[in-house]
Amino acid sequence: MISQERLEEIARHWAVGETLRRGYECEPRLTEFPGGWVVWSPPPAGGAVPEPGSGETVIIDRETGALTVVPGLPPQVAMSRYAGPAATAQAVYPAAPRPTPPPGAPVGTMPPPLPPLPPVLSVPADPHSLTPGPPPPNAALTSSPFGPPRLSADEAERRAMALAAQLARLNPGVPAPTLPQVVATLEVAGRTFQALGHTADAEPAHHPAVAHALAAIPPGSRTRGAHRHPDLIVVSKALFELGGAAHTDPAWAARQLAGATLRLHLLREGAPADNPTPAASCNTCGTALVSLGMPGELPRDLVRPEPPQRGAAGRAALRAITAEAVAATIAVPGVRHRLPALPFLVDLLEPYAPFHPVLQSQSGAAQRVESFTLDVWTREQTADTLGDLSERLGARLFPIGGEAGGLHSILAVDEHHRVFAVDHAGAWFLGPTLEDAVQTLLIGRSTPRLRTTGTW
Structure with a gap:
């Protein structure tokens, strides 16, 4: 029998993916039925009703813990059609008919047809994510190539x-x-x-x-x-x-x-x-x-070169990479906190995906400007760092990049779209939107410091 903790972990991971796909926060629900459990989410209050079949529905088998992922179905429909992982795959997506051998062809010489890419995945339960496939041999934990490395608890x-x-x-x-x-x-x-x-x-x-x-x-x-x-x-x-x-x-x-x-x-x-x-x-x-007489050379300025031009091609692929990278970052928990699945993250980061580096080090309007990067491939753990700050700020935060030049900061956006820099001197308000924050970083506008009261 699958544990309650595992059920909640599956539901949480499903909600992250659906939030990014649908563009609004999906609150997961677990509905039990004789064959197992269905993971689903109610539509947003006062929002648009999702189209039938949009998104994904996850069915968790009671006996094996296997996950069956099918196009979005109402939970009642998913439960009524479920008869086990293999049966569900065949019922919802019947196998394509085999081609007829040409006249005179020896029996058994026709290779089997290549199966289409099925939208149904029946896989063994992975203790850490909904990623298809078992973990690597002798590996206690799995890590996404996009996200930070995962440590045991x-x-x-x-x-x-x-x-x-x-x-x-x-x-x-x-x-x-x-x-x-x-x-x-x-x-x-x-x-x-x-x-x-x-x-x-x-x-x-x-x-x-x-x-x-x-x-x-x-x-x-x-x-x-x-x-x-x-x-x-x-x-x-x-x-x-x-x-x-x-x-x-x-x-x-x-x-x-x-x-x-x-x-x-x-x-x-x-x-x-x-x-x-x-x-x-x-x-x-x-x-x-x-x-003051310490050994070393005076630091030099670095004039910012022209930013790289981005074409319109490949936007769908960039969105897919961004969604996967964000989900991989969210999947790595801290000791005390977890990162939130903010619905707007893919739309916010896709114009800068997969990363947007700015090289600079020179005087600015009110303070010095230094190099920074907007990056959807967060490689460091930040759940507890940003979770502690979220409690003081009163708003959830998600990492979107960092600063170099001796600042060693984390750039983060909160659920109200406000952007902050978190470094070894405290947290600093960069702007009410990412666009404003980028301008602050580029021209050196003054950045107020977040006080212990959560104000600035």
């Missing part, structure tokens, strides 16, 4: 606890900051200092020498939230420890930091805490650090 829990413990150790006595985070480790004068990005509402207090280095950079050339980044915070911490706030001379700071080494690494959801990914400083932090 135990491994995901272990990694989440290790990351939380590391954040708590680096930020003792205060609530642990949410992911993504960047850890800065500074070694100077035989001592080691560490810091995280500053995510609290209060502004960080920098050493006067660091504040002076930041003030020398014009506002339009400053990277969003750079004063909250851990590389500047850790240097301020070291300078306070080494000489207090009395020394404001940049030459004094340069003497203190002579021979210092700074390492940055990135902490992201689902990543092993004992094997962190190296991170980079943003343009503003790199400029300030060099002016």
Whole structure:
């Protein structure tokens, strides 16, 4: 007998696909009958009634757990026609007649006809998705080539606890900051200092020498939230420890930091805490650090080239890829949250599919502009990261890309079409629509920061 948990998982996966296909949120229903269960969804209240046969209906066999997928049928019709997976396939889609051999042809020499691509799939129950076919041999879990790698529940829990413990150790006595985070480790004068990005509402207090280095950079050339980044915070911490706030001379700071080494690494959801990914400083932090005597070269500008032109051909294929990639991303759960199936995602992302990179690093209207990518192939786990932010924002979020240039951010859209950037300095409002957000990223409009109250 199939478990209740498996039934709910099948229904949830079916609802994701139907939401993307139909363009409105499908709330799954499970109706039991003697042969098993039917997964279906009522039409939207006050919306257009779907055409008969549109979408898909899933029937779950009671004895075997096999899934039979047929064109959308009312649940009563699907139940009345169901007599097992093979019987249903033959009843709804009769086999094509075999061709008659030509006169004189030896019996048995005619190859069997190639079967048409059937719209019915009867497959063994896969414990993780509705993808046809069994999992690979000796594989406990399956992953879509589009989505992020899937971890076992135990491994995901272990990694989440290790990351939380590391954040708590680096930020003792205060609530642990949410992911993504960047850890800065500074070694100077035989001592080691560490810091995280500053995510609290209060502004960080920098050493006067660091504040002076930041003030020398014009506002339009400053990277969003750079004063909250851990590389500047850790240097301020070291300078306070080494000489207090009395020394404001940049030459004094340069003497203190002579021979210092700074390492940055990135902490992201689902990543092993004992094997962190190296991170980079943003343009503003790199400029300030060099002016303070840290080793390195001044960062250079990158003028944005002309964006690639997109043709109209292949739109149907791009929509199919987008829908599959979005569904694969949604299928990977976090430890505490799951990503939502927002009905408009395919329409929103298809013009940028499969990905839309913008290379740039230069001064902007109110703040510096950096490289970003709109990408339907989300390769990193974000369900818990965005789920925690959704609780504060009061709206569900879905990942749609990221920023480079030392920002290491996740770009996300909420259920009201608003777009945010989530990085190691907090969450930032980019615009009420994706089009507005893209313009903000391209020209460097000011981006307000999301406070702990969920406002900005």
